[in-house]
Amino acid sequence: MPEDTAPADLTTMRFSRAREAQSMAVLEDYAEMIDDLAKQMGEARITDIAARMGVTHPTATKAVARLKREGLAVSRPYRGVFLTELGAEMAARVRMRHRVVVDLLIAVGVPPETAEIDAEGLEHHVSEATLKAFEAYLAKRG
Amino acid sequence: MPEDTAPADLTTMRFSRAREAQSMAVLEDYAEMIDDLAKQMGEARITDIAARMGVTHPTATKAVARLKREGLAVSRPYRGVFLTELGAEMAARVRMRHRVVVDLLIAVGVPPETAEIDAEGLEHHVSEATLKAFEAYLAKRG
Protein backbone atom coordinates (compact mmCIF):
# COMPACT_ATOMS: atom_id res chain seq x y z
CA MET A 1 0.00 0.00 0.00
CA PRO A 2 1.36 3.40 -1.07
CA GLU A 3 2.25 5.68 1.81
CA ASP A 4 0.16 8.53 0.39
CA THR A 5 -2.93 6.48 1.16
CA ALA A 6 -4.78 6.98 4.44
CA PRO A 7 -5.43 4.02 6.74
CA ALA A 8 -8.60 2.16 5.76
CA ASP A 9 -10.53 3.10 8.90
CA LEU A 10 -9.94 6.81 8.30
CA THR A 11 -11.20 6.39 4.75
CA THR A 12 -14.28 4.66 6.12
CA MET A 13 -14.90 7.53 8.49
CA ARG A 14 -14.75 10.01 5.61
CA PHE A 15 -17.49 8.17 3.77
CA SER A 16 -19.64 7.91 6.89
CA ARG A 17 -19.34 11.65 7.45
CA ALA A 18 -20.29 12.39 3.86
CA ARG A 19 -23.38 10.17 4.14
CA GLU A 20 -24.36 11.82 7.40
CA ALA A 21 -23.98 15.30 5.90
CA GLN A 22 -26.08 14.26 2.95
CA SER A 23 -28.89 13.08 5.22
CA MET A 24 -29.13 16.64 6.56
CA ALA A 25 -29.12 18.33 3.15
CA VAL A 26 -32.83 18.12 2.42
CA LEU A 27 -33.74 19.32 5.90
CA GLU A 28 -31.37 22.25 5.59
CA ASP A 29 -32.53 23.35 2.16
CA TYR A 30 -36.20 23.20 3.10
CA ALA A 31 -35.64 25.08 6.35
CA GLU A 32 -33.83 27.86 4.51
CA MET A 33 -36.46 27.99 1.78
CA ILE A 34 -39.37 28.14 4.20
CA ASP A 35 -37.62 31.00 5.95
CA ASP A 36 -37.10 32.76 2.62
CA LEU A 37 -40.75 32.40 1.70
CA ALA A 38 -41.91 33.57 5.11
CA LYS A 39 -39.86 36.72 4.67
CA GLN A 40 -40.78 37.33 1.05
CA MET A 41 -44.41 36.23 0.96
CA GLY A 42 -45.49 36.43 4.56
CA GLU A 43 -45.89 32.67 4.79
CA ALA A 44 -44.61 29.47 3.23
CA ARG A 45 -47.21 27.52 1.28
CA ILE A 46 -46.63 23.95 0.14
CA THR A 47 -47.15 24.85 -3.51
CA ASP A 48 -44.57 27.62 -3.39
CA ILE A 49 -42.07 25.44 -1.56
CA ALA A 50 -42.55 22.72 -4.15
CA ALA A 51 -42.24 25.13 -7.08
CA ARG A 52 -38.98 26.60 -5.81
CA MET A 53 -37.49 23.22 -5.01
CA GLY A 54 -38.48 21.96 -8.43
CA VAL A 55 -40.50 19.03 -7.08
CA THR A 56 -44.18 18.13 -6.99
CA HIS A 57 -46.30 19.09 -4.02
CA PRO A 58 -46.52 15.61 -2.49
CA THR A 59 -42.73 15.53 -2.38
CA ALA A 60 -42.69 18.87 -0.58
CA THR A 61 -45.37 17.62 1.79
CA LYS A 62 -43.23 14.63 2.70
CA ALA A 63 -40.21 16.82 3.36
CA VAL A 64 -42.27 19.11 5.56
CA ALA A 65 -43.54 16.06 7.41
CA ARG A 66 -39.94 15.16 8.16
CA LEU A 67 -39.20 18.72 9.30
CA LYS A 68 -42.18 18.52 11.66
CA ARG A 69 -41.11 15.13 12.93
CA GLU A 70 -37.67 16.55 13.73
CA GLY A 71 -39.20 19.52 15.54
CA LEU A 72 -38.07 22.07 12.97
CA ALA A 73 -41.48 23.16 11.66
CA VAL A 74 -45.18 23.17 12.44
CA SER A 75 -48.28 23.33 10.28
CA ARG A 76 -52.02 22.67 10.32
CA PRO A 77 -54.00 21.15 7.44
CA TYR A 78 -54.55 23.52 4.50
CA ARG A 79 -52.53 26.23 6.20
CA GLY A 80 -48.97 27.43 5.71
CA VAL A 81 -45.77 25.95 7.13
CA PHE A 82 -43.91 27.74 9.91
CA LEU A 83 -40.47 27.14 11.36
CA THR A 84 -40.03 26.50 15.06
CA GLU A 85 -37.33 28.36 16.91
CA LEU A 86 -35.06 25.40 16.25
CA GLY A 87 -35.95 25.49 12.57
CA ALA A 88 -35.33 29.21 12.35
CA GLU A 89 -31.93 28.77 13.94
CA MET A 90 -31.07 26.11 11.39
CA ALA A 91 -32.27 28.35 8.58
CA ALA A 92 -30.12 31.23 9.78
CA ARG A 93 -27.08 29.04 10.13
CA VAL A 94 -27.61 27.47 6.71
CA ARG A 95 -28.12 30.81 5.00
CA MET A 96 -24.95 32.21 6.50
CA ARG A 97 -22.94 29.15 5.53
CA HIS A 98 -24.34 29.28 2.01
CA ARG A 99 -23.24 32.88 1.65
CA VAL A 100 -19.75 32.16 2.95
CA VAL A 101 -19.37 29.27 0.53
CA VAL A 102 -20.45 31.41 -2.43
CA ASP A 103 -18.14 34.21 -1.36
CA LEU A 104 -15.19 31.89 -1.00
CA LEU A 105 -15.77 30.34 -4.40
CA ILE A 106 -15.88 33.77 -5.98
CA ALA A 107 -12.80 34.83 -4.05
CA VAL A 108 -10.75 31.99 -5.53
CA GLY A 109 -11.92 32.79 -9.04
CA VAL A 110 -15.12 30.83 -9.66
CA PRO A 111 -17.60 32.73 -11.87
CA PRO A 112 -20.46 34.06 -9.70
CA GLU A 113 -23.26 32.17 -11.48
CA THR A 114 -21.29 28.93 -11.22
CA ALA A 115 -20.53 29.68 -7.58
CA GLU A 116 -24.23 30.02 -6.83
CA ILE A 117 -25.07 26.75 -8.54
CA ASP A 118 -22.28 24.67 -7.02
CA ALA A 119 -22.76 26.13 -3.56
CA GLU A 120 -26.23 24.64 -3.33
CA GLY A 121 -24.70 21.17 -3.14
CA LEU A 122 -21.32 22.02 -1.61
CA GLU A 123 -22.63 23.85 1.43
CA HIS A 124 -23.94 20.71 3.13
CA HIS A 125 -20.47 19.20 3.26
CA VAL A 126 -18.67 22.20 4.71
CA SER A 127 -17.80 21.40 8.32
CA GLU A 128 -17.54 23.96 11.10
CA ALA A 129 -13.75 23.88 10.88
CA THR A 130 -13.79 24.47 7.15
CA LEU A 131 -16.36 27.25 7.51
CA LYS A 132 -14.11 28.98 10.02
CA ALA A 133 -11.19 28.67 7.63
CA PHE A 134 -13.27 30.14 4.82
CA GLU A 135 -14.30 33.08 6.96
CA ALA A 136 -10.71 33.70 8.01
CA TYR A 137 -9.59 33.60 4.40
CA LEU A 138 -12.30 36.05 3.34
CA ALA A 139 -11.51 38.39 6.25
CA LYS A 140 -7.85 38.40 5.36
CA ARG A 141 -8.78 39.34 1.80
CA GLY A 142 -10.96 42.26 2.85
CA MET B 1 -38.85 40.37 -3.02
CA PRO B 2 -35.37 41.63 -2.09
CA GLU B 3 -33.17 42.35 -5.07
CA ASP B 4 -30.36 40.18 -3.72
CA THR B 5 -32.57 37.17 -4.34
CA ALA B 6 -32.26 35.22 -7.57
CA PRO B 7 -35.35 34.59 -9.73
CA ALA B 8 -37.28 31.58 -8.58
CA ASP B 9 -36.58 29.49 -11.68
CA LEU B 10 -32.83 29.93 -11.25
CA THR B 11 -33.14 28.81 -7.66
CA THR B 12 -35.06 25.78 -8.84
CA MET B 13 -32.32 24.93 -11.30
CA ARG B 14 -29.72 25.09 -8.54
CA PHE B 15 -31.59 22.48 -6.52
CA SER B 16 -32.05 20.25 -9.55
CA ARG B 17 -28.35 20.37 -10.26
CA ALA B 18 -27.51 19.52 -6.68
CA ARG B 19 -29.84 16.50 -6.77
CA GLU B 20 -28.35 15.36 -10.04
CA ALA B 21 -24.82 15.65 -8.68
CA GLN B 22 -25.83 13.68 -5.63
CA SER B 23 -27.18 10.85 -7.75
CA MET B 24 -23.69 10.40 -9.19
CA ALA B 25 -21.90 10.46 -5.85
CA VAL B 26 -22.21 6.79 -4.97
CA LEU B 27 -21.17 5.71 -8.44
CA GLU B 28 -18.14 7.97 -8.33
CA ASP B 29 -16.98 6.88 -4.89
CA TYR B 30 -17.31 3.19 -5.68
CA ALA B 31 -15.53 3.57 -9.01
CA GLU B 32 -12.61 5.32 -7.34
CA MET B 33 -12.50 2.79 -4.52
CA ILE B 34 -12.55 -0.22 -6.84
CA ASP B 35 -9.69 1.34 -8.75
CA ASP B 36 -7.79 1.93 -5.50
CA LEU B 37 -8.27 -1.66 -4.43
CA ALA B 38 -7.27 -3.00 -7.83
CA LYS B 39 -4.02 -1.07 -7.58
CA GLN B 40 -3.32 -1.88 -3.94
CA MET B 41 -4.56 -5.45 -3.69
CA GLY B 42 -4.53 -6.69 -7.25
CA GLU B 43 -8.30 -6.94 -7.32
CA ALA B 44 -11.39 -5.46 -5.70
CA ARG B 45 -13.37 -7.90 -3.58
CA ILE B 46 -16.86 -7.15 -2.35
CA THR B 47 -15.84 -7.57 1.28
CA ASP B 48 -12.98 -5.11 0.96
CA ILE B 49 -15.13 -2.59 -0.88
CA ALA B 50 -17.79 -2.85 1.83
CA ALA B 51 -15.26 -2.53 4.65
CA ARG B 52 -13.70 0.61 3.20
CA MET B 53 -17.04 2.21 2.46
CA GLY B 54 -18.21 1.39 5.96
CA VAL B 55 -21.27 -0.55 4.80
CA THR B 56 -22.32 -4.19 4.89
CA HIS B 57 -21.54 -6.46 1.99
CA PRO B 58 -25.09 -6.59 0.57
CA THR B 59 -25.02 -2.82 0.31
CA ALA B 60 -21.75 -2.97 -1.61
CA THR B 61 -23.18 -5.69 -3.83
CA LYS B 62 -26.12 -3.46 -4.74
CA ALA B 63 -23.85 -0.56 -5.56
CA VAL B 64 -21.71 -2.80 -7.74
CA ALA B 65 -24.87 -4.01 -9.47
CA ARG B 66 -25.66 -0.43 -10.34
CA LEU B 67 -22.12 0.14 -11.60
CA LYS B 68 -22.50 -2.92 -13.82
CA ARG B 69 -25.90 -1.76 -15.04
CA GLU B 70 -24.37 1.57 -16.02
CA GLY B 71 -21.53 -0.12 -17.87
CA LEU B 72 -18.87 1.00 -15.42
CA ALA B 73 -17.86 -2.40 -14.01
CA VAL B 74 -18.02 -6.11 -14.65
CA SER B 75 -17.91 -9.14 -12.36
CA ARG B 76 -18.73 -12.83 -12.23
CA PRO B 77 -20.22 -14.64 -9.22
CA TYR B 78 -17.77 -15.17 -6.36
CA ARG B 79 -15.07 -13.32 -8.24
CA GLY B 80 -13.69 -9.80 -7.92
CA VAL B 81 -15.08 -6.63 -9.43
CA PHE B 82 -13.33 -4.95 -12.35
CA LEU B 83 -13.86 -1.54 -13.89
CA THR B 84 -14.60 -1.23 -17.59
CA GLU B 85 -12.70 1.31 -19.62
CA LEU B 86 -15.53 3.74 -18.94
CA GLY B 87 -15.36 2.99 -15.23
CA ALA B 88 -11.61 3.45 -15.16
CA GLU B 89 -11.97 6.81 -16.87
CA MET B 90 -14.48 7.88 -14.28
CA ALA B 91 -12.21 6.69 -11.48
CA ALA B 92 -9.29 8.66 -12.87
CA ARG B 93 -11.37 11.80 -13.26
CA VAL B 94 -12.83 11.45 -9.77
CA ARG B 95 -9.46 10.86 -8.17
CA MET B 96 -8.00 13.90 -9.84
CA ARG B 97 -10.92 16.07 -8.84
CA HIS B 98 -10.73 14.80 -5.25
CA ARG B 99 -7.08 15.76 -5.07
CA VAL B 100 -7.69 19.23 -6.47
CA VAL B 101 -10.47 19.83 -3.97
CA VAL B 102 -8.27 18.75 -1.06
CA ASP B 103 -5.41 20.91 -2.31
CA LEU B 104 -7.62 23.94 -2.70
CA LEU B 105 -9.06 23.55 0.78
CA ILE B 106 -5.60 23.33 2.24
CA ALA B 107 -4.46 26.32 0.17
CA VAL B 108 -7.17 28.52 1.67
CA GLY B 109 -6.31 27.44 5.19
CA VAL B 110 -8.36 24.35 5.99
CA PRO B 111 -6.48 21.89 8.22
CA PRO B 112 -5.34 18.90 6.11
CA GLU B 113 -7.29 16.25 8.05
CA THR B 114 -10.46 18.34 7.84
CA ALA B 115 -9.81 18.94 4.15
CA GLU B 116 -9.65 15.20 3.53
CA ILE B 117 -12.89 14.55 5.37
CA ASP B 118 -14.91 17.37 3.84
CA ALA B 119 -13.59 16.73 0.33
CA GLU B 120 -15.25 13.31 0.29
CA GLY B 121 -18.65 14.97 0.16
CA LEU B 122 -17.72 18.25 -1.52
CA GLU B 123 -16.04 16.75 -4.57
CA HIS B 124 -19.29 15.52 -6.09
CA HIS B 125 -20.67 19.05 -6.30
CA VAL B 126 -17.65 20.67 -7.92
CA SER B 127 -18.52 21.44 -11.54
CA GLU B 128 -16.07 21.51 -14.41
CA ALA B 129 -16.00 25.31 -14.33
CA THR B 130 -15.27 25.35 -10.61
CA LEU B 131 -12.62 22.67 -10.99
CA LYS B 132 -10.88 24.75 -13.63
CA ALA B 133 -11.00 27.77 -11.34
CA PHE B 134 -9.51 25.73 -8.49
CA GLU B 135 -6.70 24.51 -10.72
CA ALA B 136 -5.97 28.02 -11.91
CA TYR B 137 -5.88 29.27 -8.33
CA LEU B 138 -3.51 26.50 -7.28
CA ALA B 139 -1.26 27.09 -10.29
CA LYS B 140 -1.06 30.79 -9.54
CA ARG B 141 -0.08 29.96 -5.96
CA GLY B 142 2.73 27.61 -7.05
Added chain:
DNA sequence: ACAGAAGTGTAGCCACGGCTACACTTTGCA
Protein backbone atom coordinates in the same frame (compact mmCIF):
# COMPACT_ATOMS: atom_id res chain seq x y z
C1' DA C 1 -8.91 -34.50 1.33
C1' DC C 2 -11.82 -32.21 3.87
C1' DA C 3 -13.73 -29.37 7.62
C1' DG C 4 -14.13 -24.90 9.16
C1' DA C 5 -13.42 -20.14 8.03
C1' DA C 6 -14.01 -16.64 4.95
C1' DG C 7 -16.34 -14.67 1.23
C1' DT C 8 -20.44 -14.01 -1.65
C1' DG C 9 -25.33 -14.16 -3.15
C1' DT C 10 -29.97 -13.21 -2.20
C1' DA C 11 -34.39 -12.43 0.08
C1' DG C 12 -36.74 -9.24 2.44
C1' DC C 13 -37.16 -5.42 5.62
C1' DC C 14 -36.92 -0.15 6.28
C1' DA C 15 -36.55 5.09 5.36
C1' DC C 16 -36.24 8.40 2.00
C1' DG C 17 -37.21 11.24 -1.88
C1' DG C 18 -38.99 11.23 -6.28
C1' DC C 19 -43.56 10.60 -9.03
C1' DT C 20 -49.00 10.23 -10.64
C1' DA C 21 -53.74 10.04 -9.62
C1' DC C 22 -57.43 11.34 -7.21
C1' DA C 23 -60.16 13.27 -3.28
C1' DC C 24 -60.94 17.03 -0.53
C1' DT C 25 -60.75 22.09 1.16
C1' DT C 26 -60.12 26.82 0.54
C1' DT C 27 -60.12 30.89 -2.22
C1' DG C 28 -61.67 34.15 -5.39
C1' DC C 29 -64.68 36.04 -8.68
C1' DA C 30 -68.95 36.54 -11.66
Added chain:
DNA sequence: TGCAAAGTGTAGCCGTGGCTACACTTCTGT
Protein backbone atom coordinates in the same frame (compact mmCIF):
# COMPACT_ATOMS: atom_id res chain seq x y z
C1' DT D 1 -73.84 33.41 -3.01
C1' DG D 2 -72.15 29.89 -5.26
C1' DC D 3 -69.11 27.64 -8.56
C1' DA D 4 -64.73 27.04 -10.64
C1' DA D 5 -59.90 27.36 -9.85
C1' DA D 6 -56.29 26.81 -6.90
C1' DG D 7 -54.28 24.60 -3.15
C1' DT D 8 -53.66 20.60 -0.14
C1' DG D 9 -53.93 15.80 1.57
C1' DT D 10 -53.20 11.08 0.73
C1' DA D 11 -52.67 6.57 -1.38
C1' DG D 12 -49.62 4.02 -3.78
C1' DC D 13 -45.91 3.29 -7.07
C1' DC D 14 -40.67 3.30 -8.03
C1' DG D 15 -35.48 3.43 -7.34
C1' DT D 16 -31.87 3.85 -4.06
C1' DG D 17 -29.12 2.78 -0.28
C1' DG D 18 -29.04 1.20 4.29
C1' DC D 19 -29.73 -3.21 7.22
C1' DT D 20 -30.23 -8.55 9.02
C1' DA D 21 -30.61 -13.32 8.22
C1' DC D 22 -29.50 -17.16 5.92
C1' DA D 23 -27.85 -20.12 2.07
C1' DC D 24 -24.24 -21.19 -0.78
C1' DT D 25 -19.32 -21.19 -2.65
C1' DT D 26 -14.50 -20.66 -2.28
C1' DC D 27 -10.36 -20.79 0.23
C1' DT D 28 -7.09 -22.55 3.66
C1' DG D 29 -4.73 -25.17 6.87
C1' DT D 30 -4.11 -29.56 9.01
